[in-house]
Amino acid sequence: MAKYEKISEAVVRRLPIYLRYLSYLQQVNVTTVSSQQMGMNLDVNPAQIRKDLAAFGDFGKKGIGYDVNYLVENIRQILKLTDEVRVVLVGAGHLGHAISNYNAYVKDNIRIAAIFDNDASKLGKEVAGLPIQSMSEMAHTIAEKNIKLAIMTVPAPAAQTVCDQLVSFGIKGILNFAPTTIKVPKDVRVHYADVTSNLQSLAYYIT
Amino acid sequence: MAKYEKISEAVVRRLPIYLRYLSYLQQVNVTTVSSQQMGMNLDVNPAQIRKDLAAFGDFGKKGIGYDVNYLVENIRQILKLTDEVRVVLVGAGHLGHAISNYNAYVKDNIRIAAIFDNDASKLGKEVAGLPIQSMSEMAHTIAEKNIKLAIMTVPAPAAQTVCDQLVSFGIKGILNFAPTTIKVPKDVRVHYADVTSNLQSLAYYIT
Numbered sequence: 001m002a003k004y005e006k007i008s009e010a011v012v013r014r015l016p017i018y019l020r021y022l023s024y025l026q027q028v029n030v031t032t033v034s035s036q037q038m039g040m041n042l043d044v045n046p047a048q049i050r051k052d053l054a055a056f057g058d059f060g061k062k063g064i065g066y067d068v069n070y071l072v073e074n075i076r077q078i079l080k081l082t083d084e085v086r087v088v089l090v091g092a093g094h095l096g097h098a099i100s101n102y103n104a105y106v107k108d109n110i111r112i113a114a115i116f117d118n119d120a121s122k123l124g125k126e127v128a129g130l131p132i133q134s135m136s137e138m139a140h141t142i143a144e145k146n147i148k149l150a151i152m153t154v155p156a157p158a159a160q161t162v163c164d165q166l167v168s169f170g171i172k173g174i175l176n177f178a179p180t181t182i183k184v185p186k187d188v189r190v191h192y193a194d195v196t197s198n199l200q201s202l203a204y205y206i207t
Numbered sequence: 208m209a210k211y212e213k214i215s216e217a218v219v220r221r222l223p224i225y226l227r228y229l230s231y232l233q234q235v236n237v238t239t240v241s242s243q244q245m246g247m248n249l250d251v252n253p254a255q256i257r258k259d260l261a262a263f264g265d266f267g268k269k270g271i272g273y274d275v276n277y278l279v280e281n282i283r284q285i286l287k288l289t290d291e292v293r294v295v296l297v298g299a300g301h302l303g304h305a306i307s308n309y310n311a312y313v314k315d316n317i318r319i320a321a322i323f324d325n326d327a328s329k330l331g332k333e334v335a336g337l338p339i340q341s342m343s344e345m346a347h348t349i350a351e352k353n354i355k356l357a358i359m360t361v362p363a364p365a366a367q368t369v370c371d372q373l374v375s376f377g378i379k380g381i382l383n384f385a386p387t388t389i390k391v392p393k394d395v396r397v398h399y400a401d402v403t404s405n406l407q408s409l410a411y412y413i414t
Contacts (some may be wrong), residue, residue, distance in 0.1 A: 017399065020401070021405075099402055175402070191405055
């Protein structure tokens with residue numbers, strides 16, 4: 001495989017989408033796929049797909065397409081998904097529950113390893129096999145389990161406070177579902193997963 | 208304002224993120240912002256921000272920055288968010304509840320106008336002021352309220368069937384939370400909002 005030290009953020013965001021589609025093809029026993037077919041199904045320009053993948057190596061065969069299994073394996077390596085990645089989730093409300101219950105993470109080597117909430121009445125209750133823990137245990141659990149990633153499913157007014165705590169405990173990446181902007185130090189990365197932005201870009205094409 | 212007929216998908220996906228940050232600045236009474244400041248807070252290259260915005264008009268003043276209110280107003284126009292956009296939500300589980308309860312949509316002129324579920328025991332119960340309706344009412348409600356957008360928060364195995372129904376009832380855009388790929392006709396657009404892809408791209412930077 002070719003070297004792939006420098007990947008643009010746009011590519012890092014597209015590779016998981018390719019990976020999801022390719023995993024789907026594996027499930028339905030499709031072994032070869034063309035960039036045209038991928039592009040049509042994923043709403044991405046086929047030339048873009050070829051360019052993205054060519055940056056990492058010579059995966060495709062002209063006139064035949066990509067070997068699905070081989071490509072899945074390589075994208076997993078590129079995204080460093082070969083070892084398990086542990087994540088904490090803060091906010092065990094409806095959204096927190098729904099996310100915890102997705103089994104998909106396990107398959108993708110991303111695993112929610114601890115769940116926290118500030119509601120005393122929820123403590124000890126299990127979500128997806130994990131007990132809801134008190135916020136006061138966050139520092140200890142994050143250090144003990146060497147966790148660097150967090151999912152925040154807290155209400156918007158609580159987001160910055162929770163974020164500051166997570167950062168002070170060593171979290172370096174936050175997937176923020178709270179519909180609000182949060183401030184972090186330069187060495188911490190935030191991805192926003194709020195529904196509004198997603199709907200707005202979708203609405204642009206339809207209305 | 209300059210013409211803006213052709214906007215690339217990447218820009219359409221970034222504009223809502225700019226809009227969210229600018230709305231936040233409005234809330235905290237900040238009236239001017241530089242591309243550097245925006246870039247730092249949003250983890251986007253400031254040159255990219257300047258380029259994105261310059262495509263629509265001359266919003267910035269050199270050495271001063273952008274007028275926040277003026278920019279918000281213009282991005283709303285560009286994204287066609289000046290009229291209300293109605294959305295149906297299918298799947299009133301934890302995730303469906305959480306999404307329905309976000310107030311953010313109203314503010315952004317995107318409003319969930321009907322909620323459906325196939326669980327008879329849920330029918331008639333209210334979520335965010337809307338009664339959960341039977342799937343058999345979907346066709347009628349979508350036509351009556353002239354709805355073109357749908358949010359799917361159904362389990363993965365149900366996703367394709369529900370998607371096919373929505374498309375047959377005239378839905379043209381789907382925000383899919385089910386962690387699975389769905390097939391749609393060419394004139395229907397799907398955005399994937401699954402957590403796994405988001406975590407995978409975040410993990411890439413951290414691990």
